[in-house]
Each structure stands twice: as C-alpha cells, then as structure tokens.
Amino acid sequence: MAIQHPYLLFLGDAGDPLAAKTAQGIAHWRPEWCVGQLRLEGCKADLGLTDMTLEDAAAAGAKTLVVGVANRGGVISEAWMGLLESALILGFDLAAGLHNRLADVPSLAAIAAQHNRRLFDVRHPNRSFEVGNGRKRSGKRLLTVGTDCSVGKMYTSLALEREMRARGMKAELRATGQTGILIAGSGISVDAVVADFISGAIEWLSPANEPDHWDLIEGQGSLFHASFAGVSLGLLHGAQADALVLCHEPTRRHMRGLPEYPVPELTVCIEANLAAARLTNPAARFVGVSVNTSHMAADEAEPLLRHIERHLNLPAVDAFKDGVAPILDRLD
Amino acid sequence: MAIQHPYLLFLGDAGDPLAAKTAQGIAHWRPEWCVGQLRLEGCKADLGLTDMTLEDAAAAGAKTLVVGVANRGGVISEAWMGLLESALILGFDLAAGLHNRLADVPSLAAIAAQHNRRLFDVRHPNRSFEVGNGRKRSGKRLLTVGTDCSVGKMYTSLALEREMRARGMKAELRATGQTGILIAGSGISVDAVVADFISGAIEWLSPANEPDHWDLIEGQGSLFHASFAGVSLGLLHGAQADALVLCHEPTRRHMRGLPEYPVPELTVCIEANLAAARLTNPAARFVGVSVNTSHMAADEAEPLLRHIERHLNLPAVDAFKDGVAPILDRLD
Numbered sequence: 001m002a003i004q005h006p007y008l009l010f011l012g013d014a015g016d017p018l019a020a021k022t023a024q025g026i027a028h029w030r031p032e033w034c035v036g037q038l039r040l041e042g043c044k045a046d047l048g049l050t051d052m053t054l055e056d057a058a059a060a061g062a063k064t065l066v067v068g069v070a071n072r073g074g075v076i077s078e079a080w081m082g083l084l085e086s087a088l089i090l091g092f093d094l095a096a097g098l099h100n101r102l103a104d105v106p107s108l109a110a111i112a113a114q115h116n117r118r119l120f121d122v123r124h125p126n127r128s129f130e131v132g133n134g135r136k137r138s139g140k141r142l143l144t145v146g147t148d149c150s151v152g153k154m155y156t157s158l159a160l161e162r163e164m165r166a167r168g169m170k171a172e173l174r175a176t177g178q179t180g181i182l183i184a185g186s187g188i189s190v191d192a193v194v195a196d197f198i199s200g201a202i203e204w205l206s207p208a209n210e211p212d213h214w215d216l217i218e219g220q221g222s223l224f225h226a227s228f229a230g231v232s233l234g235l236l237h238g239a240q241a242d243a244l245v246l247c248h249e250p251t252r253r254h255m256r257g258l259p260e261y262p263v264p265e266l267t268v269c270i271e272a273n274l275a276a277a278r279l280t281n282p283a284a285r286f287v288g289v290s291v292n293t294s295h296m297a298a299d300e301a302e303p304l305l306r307h308i309e310r311h312l313n314l315p316a317v318d319a320f321k322d323g324v325a326p327i328l329d330r331l332d
Numbered sequence: 333m334a335i336q337h338p339y340l341l342f343l344g345d346a347g348d349p350l351a352a353k354t355a356q357g358i359a360h361w362r363p364e365w366c367v368g369q370l371r372l373e374g375c376k377a378d379l380g381l382t383d384m385t386l387e388d389a390a391a392a393g394a395k396t397l398v399v400g401v402a403n404r405g406g407v408i409s410e411a412w413m414g415l416l417e418s419a420l421i422l423g424f425d426l427a428a429g430l431h432n433r434l435a436d437v438p439s440l441a442a443i444a445a446q447h448n449r450r451l452f453d454v455r456h457p458n459r460s461f462e463v464g465n466g467r468k469r470s471g472k473r474l475l476t477v478g479t480d481c482s483v484g485k486m487y488t489s490l491a492l493e494r495e496m497r498a499r500g501m502k503a504e505l506r507a508t509g510q511t512g513i514l515i516a517g518s519g520i521s522v523d524a525v526v527a528d529f530i531s532g533a534i535e536w537l538s539p540a541n542e543p544d545h546w547d548l549i550e551g552q553g554s555l556f557h558a559s560f561a562g563v564s565l566g567l568l569h570g571a572q573a574d575a576l577v578l579c580h581e582p583t584r585r586h587m588r589g590l591p592e593y594p595v596p597e598l599t600v601c602i603e604a605n606l607a608a609a610r611l612t613n614p615a616a617r618f619v620g621v622s623v624n625t626s627h628m629a630a631d632e633a634e635p636l637l638r639h640i641e642r643h644l645n646l647p648a649v650d651a652f653k654d655g656v657a658p659i660l661d662r663l664d
Contacts, residue, residue: 226466234562
C-alpha cells in the first residue's frame with residue numbers, strides 16, 4: 001500500500017534545520033512530489049518550497065501531509081495536533097516516521113476512520129511476512145552495505161536510482177528505513193520486523209522482476225556493528241544481491257554508538273559481506289565504494305578516493321560531490 | 333519473571349508420542365520439577381510419570397500446568413479449554429509454547445485476572461529490550477551454534493549444564509526457544525524479538541555474573557541458513573561467548589526447509605562463527621563438536637566422530653550417547 005503523492009511537507013515547529021532533515025531528504029530526491037511546505041510559527045527550517053496552508057495544498061492537488069520533522073525524542077508533538085486533525089478533515093492522508101504511531105493517537109485514529117483517510121506510520125510494519133525461502137528470483141538487485149551505520153547507504157541507493165533512470169534503465173529504490181520509505185512512497189522498516197522474518201521481508205520487498213530491472217535496496221547497519229548486524233545479515237541473504245556497493249565514512253573514529261569498537265578495514269568488510277551475500281547469490285560482487293568525504297578537506301578527500309580505487313580495484317566516489325556514474329559503468 | 337515449579341505436564345489428546353515432545357524434554361531434563369502427567373481420553377503419549385488429576389497435582393504442590401503437547405498447527409485446542417479453565421480456578425498458572433497465546437483466549441484471560449493467576453506464552457516475548465551495547469561483561473558464556481537448524485543445540489546446552497553441575501561448577505541454561513524456556517523456567521524466544529534488539533535481548537538474557545559462572549546459551553538457526561541467519565548472528569554478538577560448541581547432524585542432505593541449500597562444511601562453519609563471535613569477544617574459541625548420530629549405524633558413527641576429532645583437533649561427541657565430558661575437559 002503506497003503513500004499517495006503529491007505531498008505537502010510539514011516542518012512543524014522545527015528548532016533548527018536538522019530537525020527537518022526527513023523533509024529535506026524528500027524535497028531533494030522527490031521534488032516533483034512536493035507541492036509545498038507548511039510551517040508553524042517559530043519554525044527554524046526552510047526547504048525553499050512555497051509556504052502553503054492546508055487549503056492551498058489541497059487545491060494544488062496534495063494527497064498526503066508528510067510529517068517531515070522530528071522533535072526531541074522523535075514523538076508526535078502536542079503542538080501539531082490541531083493541524084494534523086484539520087488535515088484529515090480536509091481530505092489528506094497522514095504519513096510519519098516517528099517512534100510513536102499516528103494510529104495510536106485516539107483523536108487522529110477516530111477522525112481518520114470517520115473521514116476514510118489513511119495513517120502511515122512508516123517506522124512500524126503494518127503486515128506480517130513469510131520466513132525467507134532463499135529461492136532464486138528473476139530481476140537484478142543492488143544492495144548498499146556499510147562499514148558502519150549512517151555512512152550514506154540511503155543516499156547512495158537513491159543516487160544510483162537517479163543515475164540509472166537518467167540512463168534509461170529500469171530502476172526502483174527499495175526502502176528499508178523511515179526516511180527512505182517516505183521518499184520511495186513505500187517500503188519496510190526492516191529493523192522493526194520480527195527477527196525470524198528479516199530475510200523474508202526483504203524477499204517480499206524486492207520480488208521477482210523483469211531480467212533487466214534493478215532494485216536498489218537500501219542497506220541498514222553493518223555486519224560489524226555489535227548492535228545491529230543481525231539485521232544487516234538478514235538483508236544480505238534476503239536481497240540475493242547481484243551487485244554490492246560499500247559505503248564508508250573515513251573520519252569515523254569508532255562504530256556509531258559503540259566507543260570501544262573500531263571501524264573495520266575496507267577489505268575485511270568487503271570479504272565478510274561477499275561471503276554472506278554468496279550464500280544466496282554465488283555471483284554477488286562488489287561494483288564500487290561510496291565514500292562520504294564531507295568531513296574532509298578537498299585535498300585529502302581526492303587522494304583517499306584514488307587510493308581506495310587502486311587498493312580495491314573498484315571505482316570509489318563521493319556520491320554527493322561526484323555522483324555515482326563510475327559505479328554504474330562497472331555494472332555493464 | 334520465572335515460571336513457578338513444580339509442574340504438572342499436560343499431554344492433552346496427543347495423537348502420538350512425538351506430539352508430546354515438549355513435555356518429554358521437560359521430564360527428561362527437569363524430572364525433579366515434574367509431579368506428574370495429565371492425559372485426556374485417547375492420549376497416545378505417556379512419559380511414565382504418575383497420572384494425576386488437577387486436584388491430585390495441586391495437593392502434591394504443583395504450581396504450573398504446562399501445556400507440553402502440540403496438535404496440528406501448534407495452536408490451543410478447543411478440546412483442552414475446560415481443563416485449562418479448571419486449572420486456573422484451582423490455583424495453577426498456565427504455561428505454553430504454542431503459536432497463539434493463552435492470553436488471547438478471552439475466557440482464560442478473564443479467569444486468570446479474576447483468580448490472580450499468570451499465563452506464560454513463552455513463544456512471545458512479554459517485555460521490550462534495549463539495543464545491544466557490546467560492552468564486555470563478567471562471567472563466562474558458552475554458546476551452541478549449528479551447521480543447520482534442529483541439530484541438537486538445545487540438547488547439547490542442557491547436557492553441558494548437567495555435566496557442569498555434576499562437576500560442582502556454577503552453570504545455568506539461558507534458553508532462547510520455547511521448549512528450552514519451559515525447561516529452564518525462563519528465557520527469551522529470540523526469533524520473536526524485534527530485529528533491532530536481537531543482540532540486546534541476549535545481553536539481557538545472559539547478564540554480568542561471577543567470574544567462574546557459566547551461562548550455557550542455547551543457540552538458534554545457523555549462520556548458513558538463508559531464512560534465519562540474522563537471528564544466529566545477533567545471538568553470536570550478544571552472547572560474547574568465551575566458548576563455542578558446533579552442533580551437527582551428518583545425515584542431513586540439505587538445510588532444513590531449503591532443498592536447494594547444502595549443509596556447510598564443518599571447517600567453513602567454524603571459521604564463519606569464530607569471525608563473527610570475535611567481534612564482541614576476541615578470545616572466543618571452539619571447544620568441541622556435538623554430533624547427532626541417531627540416524628547412523630553405530631559402526632559408521634564412531635569412525636565419523638574420530639575423523640572429526642582428528643580433522644578439527646576438537647573433541648567430538650554424540651551428546652545423547654556419550655555425554656559431553658570430553659568437551660568440558662577442553663574448557664579447563
């Protein structure tokens with residue numbers, strides 16, 4: 001069940017631009033889906049979209065009000081309630097990726113039911129899955145994997161989707177986290193799935209397809225993250241990836257949230273991911289490295305990328321600065 | 333919250349002895365907890381325990397009626413309802429490892445609330461967990477891992493617990509599946525935990541302890557099982573195992589439920605498990621192999637065990653036939 005677009009992006013009372021980074025991601029990757037932004041008094045974020053009232057946006061065709069802001073704690077704010085209720089009454093669906101559920105707010109649930117509107121709580125799977133079956137399926141799949149969490153897997157997957165489409169290829173993001181789901185309009189928050197069904201959920205998310213169709217599957221976590229590696233392994237097995245892209249942030253001093261754990265060497269990370277991926281697709285191979293160099297000086301970043309290329313014999317790019325064309329060239 | 337013993341084991345209307353294998357496991361490993369068995373008319377299973385009515389068992393001190401039988405589909409049977417309701421009224425708690433929940437049966441939930449009795453649905457975690465933190469904790473932990481599912485990980489863990497206690501060591505089973513939980517009286521059905529919390533749940537299950545205390549953690553699945561490997565990896569990381577025991581069933585033609593997937597080589601399985609385990613405990617090592625030879629002729633089983641010992645330089649035993657003493661000797 002896909003989230004209907006166009007979207008009106010709700011920035012609420014964002015305390016700073018970072019609080020609206022979900023909305024920012026949607027506006028960056030799906031500008032054609034965004035009719036405008038709606039900000040409450042005191043909002044410190046601005047995406048540069050047209051400021052609209054609910055009525056303006058409804059007249060412009062918007063179907064869904066997307067909560068693109070997170071306050072401290074990532075929960076639904078009391079200050080938003082009047083606006084969210086009005087949106088439902090005016091005919092909008094609501095979508096949010098917050099920790100608590102829109103559907104668990106009694107007034108929102110009641111109004112949605114009364115007006116036949118839908119509430120999308122994208123952090124919470126709304127269906128059950130089968131156990132993974134490991135059977136080979138048609139179509140091509142590329143999975144982004146990481147040395148760590150939050151190193152650019154979603155960004156890289158989206159950049160690959162955009163570049164593939166620009167080349168006339170059939171390509172589709174398969175989102176596995178809340179921001180990715182709002183950008184793609186559908187997906188599964190895989191870390192919220194019951195453990196027995198991780199690979200099964202990914203098999204469901206990226207089903208058999210035409211032989212030349214690419215699913216770009218957004219990876220999560222890292223095989224080397226002591227908190228989340230189970231999710232990453234289930235993703236690798238469920239994806240049956242033909243191609244893998246390694247994502248990396250070279251200034252990270254330790255694994256995110258785990259001060260005692262060093263970031264793995266790229267070669268070690270590649271070998272472990274390949275070994276796991278080949279269980280369900282013996283032809284799996286790495287086709288590139290996506291390095292987030294935003295915290296490095298330009299005269300350090302460029303030599304590092306060239307060093308990684310020579311060392312691993314794979315194209316290495318900063319997807320944000322350079323795009324991902326060299327990685328796609330490797331796919332042919 | 334532990335399940336209170338002594339138990340009265342409910343065998344219901346078991347269609348054959350195999351249908352009561354949960355009860356059989358409990359009676360085998362915790363005979364001192366079992367005051368008797370209760371069978372309905374037509375029951376085809378018999379554990380050799382004293383047949384008791386609810387009243388007999390209550391008089392003998394039983395605290396919990398354990399549903400030790402599974403009918404087709406593993407759900408609560410209509411034919412049991414009268415008996416289960418009577419047990420609650422007479423002062424028993426109920427425990428079951430079935431797919432549906434005792435707590436979801438309105439009459440049982442109502443009677444339990446009215447009589448202040450507890451319903452243990454051990455397949456369903458009744459609490460939430462923190463994300464794993466990977467911090468080193470005191471105490472010793474041994475994890476059983478497998479080439480496949482259902483190769484004797486629970487049995488081996490229990491045999492190790494029994495042998496350790498016989499040697500005067502401090503040892504405790506940490507159960508991760510429904511039968512193990514009923515045998516241990518507590519535990520977590522780890523494959524039912526939300527994916528983000530697999531390793532965190534195992535950290536919670538096997539907390540810091542005295543330096544000479546051993547947790548025997550029941551493993552699940554296999555790193556090489558395309559459906560369930562995420563659970564197995566989270567278990568490895570959460571356990572911070574000092575010692576690993578590999579469990580294997582040599583007549584298995586393919587991975588359970590996956591006809592296209594071969595069983596991995598023992599050496600490959602050992603290497604992959606060691607690499608994963610060493611992320612959170614660099615001192616992790618294998619101390620033995622537990623081989624289920626029940627489907628082999630004796631004159632084939634013995635040479636196979638000796639071959640494995642020579643090849644892997646690890647003690648290899650059939651835990652059921654030979655016990656696990658040689659593995660414990662390796663721990664010293």
